[in-house]
Amino acid sequence: MLVVESVSKRYGSGTKAKEVLRAINLTVGEGEIVGLVGESGSGKSTLTRVIMQLEAPDDGTILFNGSLVTRQSRKAFYKGCQLIFQNASAALNPLWTVREILMEPLRNKEGDRDAHIRRMLGKVKLTEAHLHRRPSELSGGERQRVNLLRSILVEPKLLVCDEIISSLDRLIQKEIIDLLIELNRETGMALLFIAHDLQAVAYMCDRLYVMNNGEIVDESVKVEGRFDFTHPYSVRLFGAEFRRG
Numbered sequence: 001m002l003v004v005e006s007v008s009k010r011y012g013s014g015t016k017a018k019e020v021l022r023a024i025n026l027t028v029g030e031g032e033i034v035g036l037v038g039e040s041g042s043g044k045s046t047l048t049r050v051i052m053q054l055e056a057p058d059d060g061t062i063l064f065n066g067s068l069v070t071r072q073s074r075k076a077f078y079k080g081c082q083l084i085f086q087n088a089s090a091a092l093n094p095l096w097t098v099r100e101i102l103m104e105p106l107r108n109k110e111g112d113r114d115a116h117i118r119r120m121l122g123k124v125k126l127t128e129a130h131l132h133r134r135p136s137e138l139s140g141g142e143r144q145r146v147n148l149l150r151s152i153l154v155e156p157k158l159l160v161c162d163e164i165i166s167s168l169d170r171l172i173q174k175e176i177i178d179l180l181i182e183l184n185r186e187t188g189m190a191l192l193f194i195a196h197d198l199q200a201v202a203y204m205c206d207r208l209y210v211m212n213n214g215e216i217v218d219e220s221v222k223v224e225g226r227f228d229f230t231h232p233y234s235v236r237l238f239g240a241e242f243r244r245g
C-alpha cells in the first residue's frame with residue numbers, strides 16, 4: 001500500500017550539506033503494523049515528513065495505493081493516509097472544545113458529522129461528556145486519544161504515528177498501544193509506528209525496520225513473537241533475538 005523507494009534527503013548545500021536520508025526503502029502492506037526504530041537524530045521524523053508530503057525528497061519515489069503520491073491530490077492522499085505526532089497538547093487548539101477539534105477534519109464530509117463523531121468516540125474509549133471539554137480539562141491519556149480520534153475520523157487506510165507515546169507514562173502507553181491494535185483488527189487500518197522505545201514497538205508490530213544515521217540497516221519479521229536481527233548495529237542495540245514483552 002505504501003512503497004518508499006530509494007528516498008534520499010539532504011539539508012543544506014555544498015560542503016555543509018547533510019545527508020539525512022540515504023536511499024530509504026520501506027513498505028507497509030494493507031492492514032500491516034510496521035515499526036521503525038532508531039536513535040534520536042537518525043532521520044525518522046524527516047522520513048515521516050517526506051512520506052506525508054510535508055517536504056519533498058531529493059531522490060526516490062513514494063507510492064500510495066499503486067500511484068505516485070505527487071500525482072494524487074492532497075485531499076485524496078490525506079483521506080487515505082493520516083499522521084499523528086508526539087505532542088498531543090501542542091497539536092490540539094487550547095481554545096476549542098473537543099467537539100470543535102473533531103469537527104475540523106470533517107469539514108468536507110457530507111451527512112451528519114455529529115453522529116459520525118458519536119459513533120467513533122467509543123473506538124478510543126471516550127464519551128459524549130468529553131465533547132464539551134477543552135484540552136486543558138483532559139488528562140494526558142485523554143488528550144492523546146482525542147488526537148488519535150481526530151486522525152482516524154476520516155477512516156484512513158494508513159496511520160503514521162511518530163513517537164506518539166514517548167511522553168506518556170507506561171500505563172497510558174499500554175492503553176494507547178492496545179487501542180491501536182484493536183483499531184487495526186477491527187478496521188484493517190495499517191500502522192507505521194515510529195519510536196525509539198523498542199519494547200512497545202516489538203509488542204505491537206508484525207515487522208520492524210531499524211534505522212541508523214539516515215539508513216535502514218536492518219529489517220525483521222516477527223515469527224512466533226520474536227524478531228531476529230542480523231546487522232551489528234541492531235544486534236548491539238537490541239540483542240540478536242528480541243522476544244516480545
Ligand SMILES: Nc1ncnc2c1ncn2[C@@H]1O[C@H](COP(=O)(O)OP(=O)(O)OP(=O)(O)O)[C@@H](O)[C@H]1O
Nearest residue numbers: 011012020038039040041042043044045046047196
Ligand atoms: N529542517 C532541517 N534542517 C536541517 N537539518 C535538519 C532539519 N530537520 C532535521 N534535521 C537534521 O536531520 C537529522 C534527523 O532528524 P530527525 O528529526 O529526522 O531525527 P529523528 O530520528 O526523528 O530523531 P528523534 O528520535 O529525536 O525524533 C538530525 O541531525 C537533524 O538535526
Ligand SMILES: [Mg+2]
Nearest residue numbers: 044045046163
Ligand atoms: Mg523524531
